Amino acid sequence: MALLSVIVPCYNEEENVALFYRELLKVHPFFSENDIELELLYIDDGSVDKTASEVKKLREEDDRVHLISFSRNFGKEAAMYAGLENSKGDYVVMMDVDLQDPPSLLPEMFSYMREGYDSVATRRVSRKGEPPVRSFFARAFYRLMKKISRTEIMDGARDYRLMTRQMADAILSMQEYNRFTKGIFGWVGFQTKWLEYENVERAKGETKWNFWKLFLYSLDGIAAFSTVPLMLASVMGVFFCVVAFLMIIFIIVRKLIFGDPVSGWPSLVCIILMTSGVQFFCTGILGQYLAKTYMEVKKRPIYLVREKF
Structure with missing residues (x-):
């Protein structure tokens, strides 16, 4: 039975x-x-x-x-x-x-x-x-x-x-x-x-x-x-590094060719806030995985x- x-x-x-x-x-x-x-x-x-x-x-x-x-x-x-x-x-x-x-x-x-x-x-x-x-x-x-x-x-x-x-x-x-x-x-x-x-x-x-x-x-x-969110954080980091590098080249070329002064602090502040938000977001993803690992290693019942x- x-x-x-x-x-x-x-x-x-x-x-x-x-x-x-x-x-x-x-x-x-x-x-x-x-x-x-x-x-x-x-x-x-x-x-x-x-x-x-x-x-x-x-x-x-x-x-x-x-x-x-x-x-x-x-x-x-x-x-x-x-x-x-x-x-x-x-x-x-x-x-x-x-x-x-x-x-x-x-x-x-x-x-x-x-x-x-x-x-x-x-x-x-x-x-x-x-x-x-x-x-x-x-x-x-x-x-x-x-x-x-x-x-x-x-x-x-x-x-x-x-x-x-x-x-x-x-x-x-x-x-x-x-x-x-x-x-x-x-x-x-x-x-x-x-x-x-x-x-x-x-x-x-x-x-x-x-x-x-x-x-x-x-x-x-x-x-x-x-583990895709961890990969996403890495991809976003690489993406913003590439964008920053390209923008630096663009500003240098514009200054050499056209002689334009570097201006526009409002747009600069917006960019800083956006990239900071992305950094905090990626840090939060890492924090989630770290927190889970922390609870696992404690071996609580x-x-x-x-x-x-």
């Missing part, structure tokens, strides 16, 4: 804990027919509401429910890593507790696994209910990543993914502190089937991902899986556990 580990990161999701559990049980007949046992791991990412208490109530009714509570909020990436590290299943699936990842897709996902795939990943084909500005920048990010990174990151990809134990262990072997799981999925490889579905809105509550958090998360992804059931 196979064991399926269901990893569910939670942050202030007390309203959705029981709802998700009931929705998952609706798929239980499929699991019974296919000799699949369940273990349900709720990862409480330092919630300040009653998320942990709601999970404990479920634990009293069903010993397949497990709880891991962090000492503080470490982020969803850390929660997913903790779930993988503590899972014991032959198969592992990561799902959001807000029901934007429908449990009803699991039978279809397992059907593809039987065809020999190592993982079945999901992607949204629409962004219904999402602010237009957010959708625009999300799509722009995925287009950018396709151009600057060799790692496959699919547009609209969700963290909702069913995978074999082998792939889960491969992901765990990447113990980097600055984690961008969507990129890690692509980097480890393995045969993946993409399953498309329409966007599903949250069951209850509000998303914890605002525009600023998503922007910072996208910077993490770019720094983790592409990805998460700390406060209680575990």
